Amino acid sequence: MDSLLKSDQFRIHREAVIPQESAGQRLDQALATLFPEYSRARLQRWLKAGMLVVDDTSPKGRTPVQGGEHIVIDAELEQEGPVLAESIPLDVVAEDDDVLVLNKPAGLVVHPGAGNPDGTLQNALLHHAPSLAAIPRSGIVHRLDRDTTGLMVVAKTLTAHAALVEQLQTRSMGREYLALVNGQFTAGGTVDAPLGRHPRDRLRMAVRNDGKPAVTHYRMVERFAAHTLLRCKLESGRTHQIRVHMASIQHPIVGDPLYGGRLRLPPGGDETINQALRSFSRQALHAEALTLIHPQTGETCRWEAPMPADFAQLLEVLRGVHSS
Template identity: 60%
Template sequence: MRQGTHMEARELYQTPPELAGQRLDQVLALLLPEYSRSRLQEWIRAGRVAVDGAQLAASGRLRGGEQICVQVPRQNADAVPAAEAIALDIVHEDADLLVVNKPAGLVVHPGAGNPVGTLMNALLHYDPGLADVPRAGIVHRLDKDTTGLLLVARTLPAHKRLVDQLAAREVHREYLALVQGQIIAGGTVDAPIGRHRTDRTRMAVSQGGREAVTHYRVAQRFRQHTLLRVMLETGRTHQIRVHLASIGHAVVGDPTYSRLRLPPGASAECVAALGGFHRQALHAARLELAHPISDEPLEFAAPLPADMADLLDVLARDTEQAGA
């Protein structure tokens, strides 16, 4: 239940019986996964959390069944990114959910190098109510130059449910990736990913990293390239790009994890197409999930962007001309 003013929202929860014996901050982290543990602990210290009407320390144990009231402050108006009239390709829209087909070149969240002109700025213009939802409702991300489908929650209950689904690996995400080299059969890369030891802007397969699992199967073969259907179990930064590069099949055009490789005897058209493709050839093509409120099964698809479709056409002609 959500009540309150324009300055804050009062959210009411009941401690699930199965969480009896857990610390208050642990229970809140499960009930409000969109907020960090440190932020929740800060709210507890500030008196914004009441358990059956009384204050309780973050380390206090719950017995199950208590009513927890959380006063959630609305984002400071100065901290909310500016709304900007940036065109959006909306694949699906209802009262609780947006599905957006993101183009290449559009950054998802504002950051040090991209304070404006992002998907978040565009969403806040499209729906000003998203200012009341963490990260304007964006529950997962795509890299700047990766295209395709993104989920956006329009309400706090929808946001919580989508975060839960992603954490439980109940959202099926399928990508199309054009990679270097020929791959004969599908497979799985199960290798942890963490920050690169010397270049902190890059990620790498690392034994000290976080669990990461990527499945792939062959969609189309070319002379020296393969189009893959890639399915994610986890959602680590640069996961597909790092995992495929780690098995010797880097994503074509990836400026961070690959270098240009041309098929021997490639046509001039093929050389120009590969040399002129300056982003990773990666597209979030399909999404399957349960609607965050109604539980209705949903499935969405986004066609390949024109630049990637054109590149595949060129590679197909090159393969045919070579008789491969």
């Protein structure tokens, strides 16, 4: 593998321009936003080694940016760190030489990190396809929260990786989610509210005037006595976006441990429904559909993943009373 990592096959060339809205940020922060597929540590190494240049210079990471700077990366793609392959079952929906589409279950963390050094999707992918060790983050180009279920796409080549990242950044990749929220809606709508890190709780995100632009479109799928099933479509892809946006309009996702607040039981005292809501201990959010342009063939591809059993069972219980 070491010899492969040193070949031209695993060199990358990327160019980008720092957007004006990043003006005033530190360079390392702006680069992390511009190239989210690479870790900050890797970007810093490239900057120090002269493999990442800013207007033909190599400034320090703490240097503030003005916006409009031209970034060029011409680097050798070394392995990020000691992420080990582990035999963890994967629900593969589709796979070819360029992409892998999978249906992530609840409880599976995407990347190793503090508190989750192993047992993650990245560990599983390296066992499934060892060649992914040469791709940034083992080919993972977007994430789902630990307890969010549904479709994810993984790039199996550097060419596919660059193409999929570009589709994410240009918002040409379509992602649709099913979300069961508290309260009733009478119509669909849009939440257009910038998101950033919560000022006091670093585990949470929040609507902030100085946050990154975030837009979520939603429409009704089914309405219950005290809940609504929504189909949400992302125009951007921020951390916890749907969860924060729904909570911000006073319709948090059922079971959400971070943004849902205390358990809301519907009026009427139906114990079957109350017990079902009490026992559903994760956010009721499922990435149902994924649409993208295949990086090799140029064809538009779409996949759908069925709702997981626990989510479907909760809806059946809610249908036992009133739905419309």
